[in-house]
Amino acid sequence: MREAFDELLACLGPSGCLIGPDVPEASRTDESRTGRTLPAALLRPADVDAVSQALAICHRHRLRVVPQGGMTGLAGGANALAGEVALSLARFHGVEAVDAQAATMCVRAGTVLAVAQEAAAEAGFVFPIDYGSRGSCQIGGLVATNGGGPRVIRYGTTRANVLGLEVVLADGTVLSHLGGQLKDNTGYDLKSLFVGSEGTLGVVTRAVFRLWPKPGETYTALCALPDARAATALLAAARSAVTLSAFEALWPAYYDIGCLLAKTRPFAATPAVCILIEAEQPLEALLETAFEDGLVEDALMARSYADARAFWAVREAAGLDDALPGLMNFDVSIELQAMPAFVDGLTAAIENVFPGTRSLFFGHMGDGNLHLILHRDEMDAPTAHALDELVYERVRGEGGSVSAEHGIGTLKREWLGFSRSPAEIRTMQAIKSALDPHEIMNPGKLLTSCQS
Numbered sequence: 033m034r035e036a037f038d039e040l041l042a043c044l045g046p047s048g049c050l051i052g053p054d055v056p057e058a059s060r061t062d063e064s065r066t067g068r069t070l071p072a073a074l075l076r077p078a079d080v081d082a083v084s085q086a087l088a089i090c091h092r093h094r095l096r097v098v099p100q101g102g103m104t105g106l107a108g109g110a111n112a113l114a115g116e117v118a119l120s121l122a123r124f125h126g127v128e129a130v131d132a133q134a135a136t137m138c139v140r141a142g143t144v145l146a147v148a149q150e151a152a153a154e155a156g157f158v159f160p161i162d163y164g165s166r167g168s169c170q171i172g173g174l175v176a177t178n179g180g181g182p183r184v185i186r187y188g189t190t191r192a193n194v195l196g197l198e199v200v201l202a203d204g205t206v207l208s209h210l211g212g213q214l215k216d217n218t219g220y221d222l223k224s225l226f227v228g229s230e231g232t233l234g235v236v237t238r239a240v241f242r243l244w245p246k247p248g249e250t251y252t253a254l255c256a257l258p259d260a261r262a263a264t265a266l267l268a269a270a271r272s273a274v275t276l277s278a279f280e281a282l283w284p285a286y287y288d289i290g291c292l293l294a295k296t297r298p299f300a301a302t303p304a305v306c307i308l309i310e311a312e313q314p315l316e317a318l319l320e321t322a323f324e325d326g327l328v329e330d331a332l333m334a335r336s337y338a339d340a341r342a343f344w345a346v347r348e349a350a351g352l353d354d355a356l357p358g359l360m361n362f363d364v365s366i367e368l369q370a371m372p373a374f375v376d377g378l379t380a381a382i383e384n385v386f387p388g389t390r391s392l393f394f395g396h397m398g399d400g401n402l403h404l405i406l407h408r409d410e411m412d413a414p415t416a417h418a419l420d421e422l423v424y425e426r427v428r429g430e431g432g433s434v435s436a437e438h439g440i441g442t443l444k445r446e447w448l449g450f451s452r453s454p455a456e457i458r459t460m461q462a463i464k465s466a467l468d469p470h471e472i473m474n475p476g477k478l479l480t481s482c483q484s
Contacts, residue, residue, distance in 0.1 A: 033093070035093065036089060036093035036095050037051055037073060040073065040075060043082065043086060044076065044082055047076065048078060048082065049074075050073060050074040051072070052072070055073065056074065058103060060111075062104065062111060063105060064105065064106045064107060064108045064441070066111060066442070068111075071112035071116055071118040072112075072115055072117055074100075074118045075119040076119075076120050077124065080206060080238070083237055084205075085204065087200055087202060087204045088203060094472060095117055096117070097118075097235075097474070098111070098117070098119070098231070098474050099119050099231035100119065101120075101176070102145075102173055104163070105438060105439065106361045107435070107443045109442070109477050109478075110231075110441075111441075111442065113476070116475075119235060121172050123142060124140050125140050125170075126143055127139050127143065127147065127151040132155055135157060135244070136240055137241050138210060138239070139240075140171070141170065141235075141237050141238060144166075144168060144169070145171065145174060146167050157246055158244045158245070158246050158247070160187035160188065160241065160242065160243070161179055161187070162181045162182065163179065163181045164348040172235070172236045172239075174190055175194060175227055176227075176228070177190075177230060177437070178437070180396070180436065181396070183277050185276050185279055185396065185398030191224055191227045191228065193241050194224075194241060195213065195241065195242055196212050196213075197223040197227070198239070199226050199233075199234040199235065202234065202467065202469075202472050210238060214242070230474060230477050230478045231473060231477065232468070232473050232474045232479065233468060233473060235473075247275075247312040250311070251310070251311050251312070251313065252308070252310050252333075252340040253308075253309045253332065254306065254307070254308055254332045255303075255306065255308075255319070255330070256299050256303035256328070257305045257327065258305075258326070260281070260283075260304075260372035260375060260376075261372050262328070263305050264368055264369060264371070264372065265327050266322055266327045269318060269327070270309060273313075273317065274312065274313040274314075274315065275312040276310070277310045277312060278308065279307065279308075280309075280396060281395055282306040282307075282308070282394045283392070283394060284302045285391065286349070289352065290348075290394075292355075293349045293351050293352060293355060294348075298346065299330060299332075303330070308343055308344070352405070356407040359407045360406040360407070360411070360419060361438075362403065362404040362405070362423055363403055364403075364423075364424075364427045364432055364435070364436055365400050366400055366430055367430065368397070370430050371397065371400070377426070378391070378423065379391050379393075382406065385422060386418075389406055389407070389419070390405075401436040401437060425450070427451075432451070439478070440478045445479070460478075
């Protein structure tokens with residue numbers, strides 16, 4: 033390892049290769065807070081050539097590499113084990129080009145999402161992906177995990193918006209296909225292979241994104257509903273009445289803690305289900321009909337940007353990890369019509385098997401993405417594993433996905449087979465073996481060893 037580190041130091045320089053005690057504490061864990069080990073080194077290449085050279089060195093010495101972005105993931109995908117090195121593209125950042133005629137943007141992987149959003153807005157466009165962690169998550173990680181967020185209902189996932197990619201493979205080979213054409217029927221769609229690959233096939237260095245026209249105005253409302261079944265009916269009505277950019281559901285326990293953290297309480301009485309609607313047309317007519325049909329019991333319209341941000345602050349519940357230390361995050365997809373019964377049944381099952389567990393449900397109802405947070409005063413490893421199994425068994429029973437947008441990482445690896453068939457997993461392992469035969473790229477993430 034010493035020889036490899038000497039070569040990396042010579043290649044990247046002292047600011048590009050931090051070793052041992054110089055590795056910052058922030059490299060220990062992503063937002064899952066499950067990382068226990070600092071990487072042996074942190075590689076910080078400042079351009080694509082340096083990424084290529086560094087990976088070639090690691091490949092030659094069989095040094096395992098863990099790509100790290102903004103460390104906002106929730107699946108343990110950026111956590112290193114002893115003897116592994118982390119690779120960050122934080123020094124390779126910036127928007128390289130915005131093509132207003134083609135409505136595309138070329139952006140470097142280390143760019144913070146908010147920076148890309150601001151550049152798009154300045155050019156008169158909307159960058160299609162948005163997260164609550166927009167101020168720290170990076171483009172490379174967004175691509176690697178196929179990020180979604182609340183506006184998937186309007187713009188689609190990351191995969192749907194990436195037109196071109198530049199990726200460095202495990203051996204240092206650079207694949208660059210940054211043309212940005214909407215239509216490109218020239219064989220295998222390699223970019224889609226790397227979107228959502230969680231750094232197991234290579235390191236994303238640049239991406240070309242599709243941009244969207246900026247809406248003239250955005251309209252936001254917060255609605256109190258009698259139950260979750262009314263929410264599915266309201267969604268159907270909203271789809272036919274307006275162009276939705278978000279349709280977010282908050283069940284009671286999540287609404288309450290969101291209000292507490294946001295230091296506001298839009299509805300004094302906790303709704304059975306609270307819905308946050310964002311659309312590109314006025315919402316008064318939709319809500320008037322929804323009142324008449326008994327789908328909405330109360331509604332608040334945002335009259336200013338500050339009002340809208342106050343509604344979103346409840347939804348985003350910033351500081352939740354600190355308010356509920358040791359919480360468990362679940363991020364699943366469930367068919368929309370099954371969602372109300374799924375939430376009720378799972379809540380009852382958790383309380384029956386593990387009384388005293390707090391269950392907080394919320395999610396991007398418009399695209400079937402349901403989030404669940406579980407918290408107990410005492411959460412040991414066997415209990416956490418049993419809760420995992422209980423939740424994912426019910427997801428499997430609904431034919432859902434164990435990961436809607438945060439990836440598999442290490443925390444969901446055991447449950448991948450609940451959503452993917454053995455044949456699909458073997459095919460993924462074959463692709464991994466072909467592109468990374470020595471398994472140096474983010475080993476142990478997403479898949480178990482291909483050589484086991």
